[in-house]
Amino acid sequence: xxxxxxxxxxxxxxxxxxxxxxxxxxxxxxxxxxxxxxxxxxxxxxxxxxxxxxxxxxxxxxxxxxxxxxxxxxxxxxxxxxxxxxxxxxxxxxxxxxxxxxxxxxxxxxxxxxxxxxxxxxxxxxxxxxxxxxxxxxxxxxxxxxxxxxxxxxxxxxxxxxxxxxxxxxxxxxxxxxxxxxxxxxxxxxxxxxxxxxxxxxxxxxxxxxxxxxxxxxxxxxxxxxxxxxxxxxxxxxxxxxxxxxxxxxxxxxxxxxxxxxxxxxxxxxxxxxxxxxxxxxxxxxxxxxxxxxxxxxxxxxxxxxxxxxxxxxxxxxxxxxxxxxxxxxxxxxxxx
Ligand code: 13P
Numbered sequence: 001x002x003x004x005x006x007x008x009x010x011x012x013x014x015x016x017x018x019x020x021x022x023x024x025x026x027x028x029x030x031x032x033x034x035x036x037x038x039x040x041x042x043x044x045x046x047x048x049x050x051x052x053x054x055x056x057x058x059x060x061x062x063x064x065x066x067x068x069x070x071x072x073x074x075x076x077x078x079x080x081x082x083x084x085x086x087x088x089x090x091x092x093x094x095x096x097x098x099x100x101x102x103x104x105x106x107x108x109x110x111x112x113x114x115x116x117x118x119x120x121x122x123x124x125x126x127x128x129x130x131x132x133x134x135x136x137x138x139x140x141x142x143x144x145x146x147x148x149x150x151x152x153x154x155x156x157x158x159x160x161x162x163x164x165x166x167x168x169x170x171x172x173x174x175x176x177x178x179x180x181x182x183x184x185x186x187x188x189x190x191x192x193x194x195x196x197x198x199x200x201x202x203x204x205x206x207x208x209x210x211x212x213x214x215x216x217x218x219x220x221x222x223x224x225x226x227x228x229x230x231x232x233x234x235x236x237x238x239x240x241x242x243x244x245x246x247x248x249x250x251x252x253x254x255x256x257x258x259x260x261x262x263x264x265x266x267x268x269x270x271x272x273x274x275x276x277x278x279x280x281x282x283x284x285x286x287x288x289x290x291x292x293x294x295x296x297x298x299x300x301x302x303x304x305x306x307x308x309x310x311x312x313x314x315x316x317x318x319x320x321x322x323x324x325x326x327x328x329x330x331x332x333x334x335x336x337x
Contacts, residue, residue, distance in 0.1 A: 004175050006173045006176075006180060006217065006220075008173065008174075008175075008176035008220075009217060009220065009329050010171055010222030011176055011259050011331070012176065012178050012219075013215065013220050013260075015099060015139045015140060015220075016140075016178045016219065016220050016221065016222055016260045017179045017260050018070060018099060018291035019070045019099055019140065019178070019222060019223065020070070020083070020260045020261030020262060020263075020288075020291065021070055022054075022291070022326045022331070022332065023067075023068065023331055024067075024068055024069060024070035024262050024287070024291070024328060024331065024334050025068070025070065025071075025263060025292035025293060025328070026069065026070065026071040026072065026073060026101070026180075026291070026292065026293035026294075027065075027069045027071070027072045027073070027098075027293075027294070027295075027298055027324070028072075028073045028080075028142075028265070028293050028295035029056060029059050029060075029073060029075075029295065029299070030073040030074055030075045030103035030142060030295075030299075031075060031076070031078065031295065032075060032103075032118070033047065033052070033238065035099055036055075038054070039299075039303055040052070040308075041106050041309055042303070042304075043173070043306070043307050044305060045303065045308045046140050046279050047193035047223075049077070049202035051308070052077065052078075053081055053082075053083070053084060053117040053133055053196050053333060054084055054299075054308075054319050055115060055303070055306065056074075056078050056083075056089060057079070057083040057084045057085070057089075058302075058306060058313050058317060059072075059299075059302075059320065060083065060089050060092045060093055060098075060213075061083060061096075061317075062073065062133075062227070062317040062321055063093055063133065063317070063318050064096075064321065065096050065098065065320070065321065065324060066096035066097035066098045066327050067325075067326035067328070068321070068324035068327065069096075069251050069307035069324055070097075070098065070099060071098060071099040071100075071101050071140060071293075072093050072099075072100060072101065072281050073101040073102070073103055073140075073180075073293070073300070074089065074090075074097050074100060074101065074102055074103070074138075075102075075173075076103070076173070077101065077123075077217065079100065079102050079133065079136055079137070079138060079303035080136065081117050082241075083145065084164075086206075087166050088138065090137040090138075091137075094137070099139050099140060100124065100137050100138050100139065100144060101139065101140040101141060101177075101180070101276045101325075102133045102138040102140075102141055102177070103137055103141075103142045103143075103144070104124040104126060104129060104133070104141045104142065104143055104168065104172070105120050105121070105142070105143040105144055105168070106121040106122035106124060107118075107121060107122075108111060108121075108145070108146060109121055111156065111157055111160060111221065112152075113156060113220070113336070114154045114156050115151045115152045115157075115159050116151050116154065117147075117148055117151050117154060117156075117157040118145075118146060118148075118157075118163065119145070119157070119159070119160045119161070120143065120144070120145035120164050120297060121147075122143065122168070123164065123167055123168065123171075126171050127170065127171050127174065127175065127326055129241055130172050130174075130175035130177050131175045132278070133177065134175050134176045135174065135176060138177060138179055139176070139178065140178040140179070140180060140222070140261070141172045141177040141178070141179050141180065142163060142179075142180040142182060142224070143168040143169075143172075143179065143180070143181070143182060143251055144163075144182040144184055144224075145164055145165060145182070145183055145184070146183070146184045146185075146186055146188065147183055147185045147199065147203055148163055148186050148188065148189075149182070149185065149186065149188075149189045149191050149195065149199055150167075150188060150189040150190075150191070150231075151232065153199060153202075153203070155210050158202060158203055158206055158255050158272060159206060161202070161203070161206075162183070162206035162209070162210045163210050164205045165182075165183060165207055165210070165211070165212065165233050166207070166211045166213065166214040166216060167214060169181055169211060169214065169216045169221055170215065170247040170266065171212040171215050172289070173216060173217060173220055173221075178221065178222060178225045179216075179221050179222070180221075180222045180223070180224075180263065180293070180329070181207060181221055181222070181223050181224065182223075182265065183203050183207055183225075184226055184265060184267065185199055185200055185203060185205075185225075185226045185270075185296055186267070186268050187226070187229065187231060187232040187267075188231065188232055188233070188308075189232065189233060189234070190231050190233045191233075191234060192230050192231070192234055192236060193228060193229060193230045193234075193236075193238050193243075193246055195231075195241065196230065196231070196246075197227060197228050197246050197249070197250060198208055200225070200228055200250050200254075201250060201253065201254060204217045204250065204254035204270055205254060206224070207252065207308040208255075208256070211282060214294030218258040218259050219259075219260065220255055221259060222259070222260065222262075222263055223255065223259060223261070223262050223263065224264065224293050225247075225250075225262060225264060226249075226264070226265055227243050227264055227267070227269075227277055228243065228246035228247040228250055228267075229243050229245045229246075229277075230243045240273075240277045240280035241280055241282065242277070242278040243281075244277065244280035244283070245275045247277075248280060248281055248286070249300070250312045251286075251288070251290075252287075253327065255288065257287035259288055260288060260289060261288060261289040261290075261291060261294035262276065262288045262290050262291070262324065263291050263292060264277075264290075264292055264293065264294075265293060265294065265295075266289070266292070266294040266295065266296050266297030266298075268296065269281075269297060270297070271296075271298075271300055271301060271323055272296045273297075274292070274327070275297070275323075275326045275330045275335055276326055276330075276335070277333075278291070278292055278327060278330040278331065279329070279330035279333060279335040282330065282331060282332065282333030283333050284333075289331075289333055290331070291327075292327045292330070294323075294327065297323070297324075297327075298320065298323045298324060299320070300315070300328070301319045301323065302319045302320040303316070305319045
């Protein structure tokens with residue numbers, strides 16, 4: 001054989017199916033320090049480690065969060081950080097029955113020879129980092145690369161994105177981390193929904209081609225796709241039923257049923273839109289668990305409600321729980337507003 005199955009095979013399947021469990025999804029709270037700084041600036045706070053710690057403490061310790069949230073993606077700083085009460089963030093998550101995950105990509109840089117597109121860095125030294133993250137308690141990983149529709153996408157950018165995701169996925173599985181495979185097709189642009197569909201079909205075809213070439217075990221991965229929608233600046237908007245119909249058609253045509261979970265990103269949709277679209281996709285049984293891995297669509301109101309003030313922590317946690325509960329209902333196809 002080309003390669004022995006990962007010694008973690010059984011554990012990977014167990015982790016993936018735990019995360020993809022009924023009525024639960026992922027809280028993405030892995031904003032890089034730069035992105036977290038932008039979020040904090042929006043409520044007038046400085047981008048200090050103490051402020052990031054205070055905010056992430058609020059998120060991980062929201063009482064009962066584990067009823068709706070099965071996994072939380074952390075930035076490296078948070079994986080090694082303690083809460084403001086001195087408990088390890090990772091331990092607080094595990095006590096809440098939430099699997100800790102870790103963003104392992106090193107971000108986007110310009111892709112030479114493309115149409116002003118980007119590629120995602122982070123493969124150098126990745127095997128030693130994933131081994132250390134597992135030791136620290138992480139059980140899944142995320143690698144986000146992007147594809148831009150207005151800027152192409154060029155064949156080069158799609159191939160690079162797919163290959164990078166596949167190498168990362170193989171390395172993560174070898175360290176016992178379930179890889180979340182995330183080729184984000186950016187919302188930006190004036191294109192219509194059919195154009196998004198065509199690009200998404202090409203991207204996912206290539207991603208699965210290289211995942212197979214790299215001997216990635218499909219039962220031990222999770223996907224994080226963008227929903228198929230018109231571009232953010234398109235004149236014609238789509239209803240949740242249209243988004244669901246296009247997106248499910250894409251999944252049926254490109255995603256093997258062996259994959260346990262499809263955890264959508266929110267990509268700049270409003271909190272309500274993201275919930276309604278997910279709910280529409282769960283009106284009939286699907287071969288995979290169809291759920292969420294939202295950052296902004298879970299956190300926007302929570303962050304605003306907190307505003308950096310200790311006396312608002314409880315109210316902010318309540319808004320996080322309300323969004324988590326709404327998306328939990330949407331995962332079950334039972335959201336009623
Ligand atoms: P949004 O849900 O805000 O798009 O973020 C999800 C995420 O983790 C993107 O990588």
